[in-house]
Amino acid sequence: MVNVAHLIPLFPFLAFLINIAFGGKLKNACGPVSVAASAISFVLALFVYQGFRSGGGSYSLGTWLSLGDTPLNFGVMVDGLSIMMLLVVTFIGTLIQIYSIGYMQGDPRFSRYFAYISLFMASMLGLVIADNFVMLYIFWEGVGLCSYLLISFWFEKPAAARAGLKAFVTTRIGDTGLFLGILLLFFTTKTLSFHDLQQISEGHGTVLAIVAVLVFIGAAGKSAQFPLHVWLPDAMEGPTPVSALIHAATMVAAGVYLVARTYPLFLVDPFALQTVAVIGGISALLAASIATVNNDIKRVLAYSTVSQLGLMMLGLGVGGYAAGTFHLMTHAFFKALLFLCAGSVIHAVHTQDIWKMGGLFSKMRVTATTFLIGTLAIAGVPPLAGFWSKDEILSAAYQNGHTVLFGVAVLTSFLTAFYMSRLIFVVLFGKPRSNLHPHESPATMTVPLMILAVFAALVGFVGSPLAHHAFQGFVGGGESSAASQANGGMMILSTVISLAGIGLAYLIYILNVNVLPAGMLSRLNGLHQLLLNKYYIDEIYDAFLVQPFLGLCRISYKIDLGVVDDLVNGVARFVAALSEFLRPMQTGLVQNYLLVQIVGLIILILTLGKLCFRY
Amino acid sequence: MIPLSYIVALSAFLFCVGVFGVLTRRNAIGILMSVELILNAANINLVAFNRYSNGTDALGQVFSLFVIAIAAAGSVVGLVLIIAIYRNGKSIFVDKYDLMKW
Secondary structure, eight states: OOOGGGGTHHHHHHHHHHHHHHHHHGGGGHHHHHHHHHHHHHHHEEEEEEHHHTOOEEEEEEEEETTTTTEEEEOOOOSSHHHHHHHHHHHHHHHHHHHHHHHTTTTTHHHHHHHHHHHHHHHHHHHHHHHHHHHHHHHHHHHHHHHHHHHSSSTTSSSHHHHHHHHHHHHHHHHHHHHHHHHHHHHHHHOOOOOHHHHHHHTTTHHHHHHHHHHHHHHHHHHTTTTGHHHHHHGGGGGGHHHHHHHHTTTHHHHHHHHHTTHHHHHOOOOHOOOOHHHHHHHHHHHHHHHHHOOOHHHHHHHHHHHHHHHHHHHHTTOOOHHHHHHHHHHHHHOOOHHHHHHHHHHSSSOBBBBOOOOTTTHHHHHHHHHHHHOOOHHHHTTHHHHHHHHHHHHHHHHHHHHHHHHHHHHHHHHHHHHHHHHHHHHHOOOSSOOOOOOOOOOOHHHHHHHHHHHHGGGGGGGGGGGGTTTHHHHTOOOHHHHTTTOHHHHHHHHHHHHHHHHHHHHTSOOOOOOHHHHHHHHHHHHHHHHTTGGGHHHHHHHIHHHHHHHHHHHHHHHHHIIIIIHHHHHHHHHHHHHHHHHHGGGOOHHHHHHHHHHHHHHHHHHHHHHOOOO | OHHHHHHHHEEEEEEEEHHHHHHHHOOOHHHHHHHHHHHHHHHHHHHHHHHHOOOSSSSHHHHHHHHHHHHHHHHHHOOOOOOOOEEEHHBBBBGGGGOOOO
């Protein structure tokens, strides 16, 4: 039954067409249409999984087009990695859409929202099953487009419109890298198929390392890695379920998926892998440190995503192929859960400032409980999902001898536990800090939360030593499942780190203990400011990239206005002046015209007569 | 027999009177009458040249009959137009109608 894989993206696309064409008539039925399409896709993905287990594999629907001698197949990639992504994307996507029905109730653009979401799903699923770079690139851009549309969904807000633009432009920089990489790969090796990557990785040497780095630039743009991470926190301007979808299943997962998909290219040269690992490490630590001081419930989660994606990249970069993809999967579950919980909280209290919340636990029991589970999962408390996958990444970094990166990963894990605990301690516990009237959200929102909470808690077991690393065997990272044998010491270390982070947050935010001496605190003020301002990266970009570019635009505008426009206007003005001179000839009096005609006729006759008869 | 040149001169005079009338009359009916003069000048030419060239067939005469008939029809249309513009502008002086400019 693997041969239904190409239908999986088709159903959400169909839902998109229906919702965009008949949205006005369907009204509230738009939501169920999208949900049904995703659910069908999920069932199909299950069939594909079943077929793959019984021996199916990639197939082709025929040749799409030919580039010189290279045929480009309309191929469908069916392997462990793509099936994992198909299942995760359709499953989480379906739940998020069910949730959205409740969350977006009453929005004036309800149908358009679901149309975009379905298109987003279709693009992502198409990206996953693409078996060559060109198809992948097409869907890659589709994902970028949908993220733009959804982030700036409430485009009446200037901040949302700006955020959408920022996301689009920033990822576009990455896309350029990917595009160059694809071109370079094609001109070097004359192939664009993912199936050939393993085979061509021998013999081309350093060129492929450059290709790998270029591809990674694309991945870094989509997955919000260090120099290009600035768009993701701003993307919080979109509706919260969109954030959940972008952060969990679709947009940012695409970058990590791309690196995993083209992994043979990265294996060619240690330099390429090193780049991935270092950039991942920088992003992980940078974002985690910013998250510890941010006061916006969604932005904390956004920086947490950047940080976790950094960890995935780090995992991939140190050679833990299975570790990175495993974390991609577990992260999808608990990050979707966390965002939907945050959405539920925002829905109830109508603010995003965590210092205005507090004491929500007793008011919103379902949301709070699931939020707690998600937090423990991301913090890496055993035996929840995050623990197993984070442990894998730590092991991979340690056993492949990357001591510094191992340290970065450990520190990131500690910070993750700390800022996530800080978030829930402030939001859920303590006393209400302002006059809010929270209420539990409707069932369409809480039921997906509960389902996701169960998965966030349990999904880690598929890759744990308890299940004999079934997941790692499934996605096929032979080298790393050997590396991550049950490692008791690492597990204890990772547990201790998590508990230490949670404990520190407990001391500071629940017991209000002053953990630092008073003098120390004032000295840390500078650091606090630095973190609050996100290392001034936005300001630096603004000063060194945006403003010079705008300056260039202003100069071009002047040239356009002064040279090009004036030239055109000058021509028009010349003609107008000339016509002003000739206009009085036209009097409107018919006898004048006739006089001119007759005089003309006489002159003509006389001239002709002179010419013909020479009198 | 009167020399042909006399008749041609008469015709030319009549034509010039007609053209002068068309160009100078303010009254639209006057212009119409002047046009008739031009046509009649042409008719005189046609009849005279027919008579003086061979005189066996009556081609010129028949042609001038045609011209007279068509001129009658043309005058009808012209008068209708004059009535129409009179209803519009309460005047048949053509210098009042200079709307057809830029």
